[in-house]
Amino acid sequence: MSKNGTWKTSAAGIALAVGMGMSPAMADNVVLWVNSPLASAPDAPIYEELQAFEAETGHAVEVQPVAHMEMERNLFVALSGGAGPDVMALDIAWVAGLADAGLLADLTEKSEPLAAQFQKGPFASGRFEQKQYALPLYTNNVALFVNDKMLAEAGIEKAPTNWDEFRQAAIAMTDEEKGTYGLTFGGGRMGAFQLYSYIWQNGGDIIDTEGNVRVGEAGAVGAVDFLGKLYTEDKAMPEAVLTAGSWDEVNAPFIQERAGMLVSGDWAISALKNGNPDLDWSVHPLPAGKEAATVIGGYDLAINANSSVPDASWQLVEWLTGPRGVELMRKYNRLSAAAGATAPEAIASLPEEMRPFMEQADAGRARPVVAQWSQIHNEIIANAWDSVLRGTPAQEAMAEADKQIKALVGQQ
């Protein structure tokens, strides 16, 4: 390079350096992974929201939709390889495992001033070993979907509100000749997820807040026994319960009017509307046992521990989980995890089929936040439920599950 060229290059470099130094905060690129229903089309509401964020902050956000069933594995693999997104939407049940592996950024200090703006259950779902790793994006719980026509034909006037009425309704809607059943339910891990509400309703627990494993105790055993016998003795569930491993398969008998009740969350609403627009159904709070309880689900937002743009990532998390997030989730027909969302006027503004979910939000219970939760849920409790469906006494199946969980979490 000639002397003249060297001078020109140096001058340009100095100008660039001075320019960068004097410019306002640098714009960053943030990669965001969301569960695919949130970014299912180019006109999905999240894109509009992110445009507003980009205009406000100057950062750019790259959205990458990932299917729910693939998300956990993809996050673990990508993050542990030092890659993956800067910000991720993750099922609340995965927070502990990812945090335990050191893959999530600690948000404790930043999130403390924001705690009051969220409902307690969903906010606690982002906490692991006294540190906050995620903030709630949206929440959900499970309620009872009832086929009103089948219920009326069975001679029952109102949806069940307790376990006795629930069982009676299930039996009444079961008709072997017509091939109808009272209740559609999941097998394996799907059924396990549906079980938890009943375990808490019966005064039982899975792992309590002190970390004690309690699935072998009477409360948990009684709930599993109650639900198991609806299939093994009352024949009030279709055979599909043995193989239903996805929500589509759990919903199918209800959509086809072969099952009169369905225990599910707000994600079932669109499936029912699309699957059978003529279906006559309504949603009700889950029938209560000794106490009311419903399992909390939903998605949180967390930041990659190795993100190269932690500040911009935090800005994005704060934006999407803040006041604007409430309106964003309303566009998706999702329940906001904001504290104000449980106020009567806020509930009244929800679509009719969404109200029961928010009405029972105070009875919401989070699943245990332990690092081994995925294995406990997917293998141990799922297998216990499968065993009960195939005739193993609930006491025996849950005692075995209790032993396995204790061995896993080091209590033996």
Place this chain on the structure above:
Amino acid sequence: MTPRTLPGRTLRNTWSSVFETGWGAHAYPYLMVLPAVVVVIGVVVYPLASGIITAFYDVTLRTLNSGSAEFVGLRNFERVLADPAFVQASVNTVIWVVLNVVVQLALGLALALLLHRAMPGIGFFRSGILVPWVVPSVVAVLTWRWMYDPSVGIANELLVRLGLIDNYHPWLGDTSTALYAVTVESIWKGTPFVMLLLLAALQLVPRSILEAASMDGASGWRKLWYVILPQIRVSFAIAAVLTFILTVNNFNAIWLMTEGGPLNSSEILFTLAYKYGFKRFDLGMASAVATMLFVGLVIATTVYLKLIQAREGD
């Protein structure tokens, strides 16, 4: 180096002339295969070696992320062997492989013999029989899942109408039938491939040999056993080895139909390794299973090929 010459004038040396004599000429063929060797090392040898080494370390996501994976000797193998699911998966793998290989080879040979005839429309039948093989695995598996549905599945309806069963049965939900139900799908999907290999081999059998056998009064079975099978034995051996390997590694069918359930009744070693690796994120245990599976595959394939070679020698 001697300058290259043509009659009447001398050629100028080029860069490639260094490969024409001496060490250059000696290195030339190795340089030509070097890119392929690098690729094979990168995509086969390294992952294989890495997988085997991982089996001797405590590799979980926590240790992977902190870089503190410790050498644990044979502990991963001990943990795997102590897991009741491993014993069941091993037994299931044997059943799964034997049923698949035997039935696919038998059906594939029968179909190949059937379609190795000159008759009107044979091209249509040959193409039609390949449909299961062409259908994407996921589509095939999900279709079979619905066919097996315990409430509305066509498989149950068909069996009831044929009088083979009285009531609908949850084929994939029953621990005693789940593995066999998946095996039926796998046989349906894999047989056309075997048929294709054997049909190609049959078409190379000289007609004169078959005609000579007929003139000697050989019956159909005798012709098959003493003339046709010896003629296609190499293709048959290749079909057997490929079916064996493809069956052991047939993850899609089992994972998408049952995920190894219910209660591990259709678990095979491949799905178990996947669960250890990508459900429990215990890569040490997953690698231990994969290593055992690899060793088993190498031994079985080697023994089979040696037996074939021994028969060749006879």
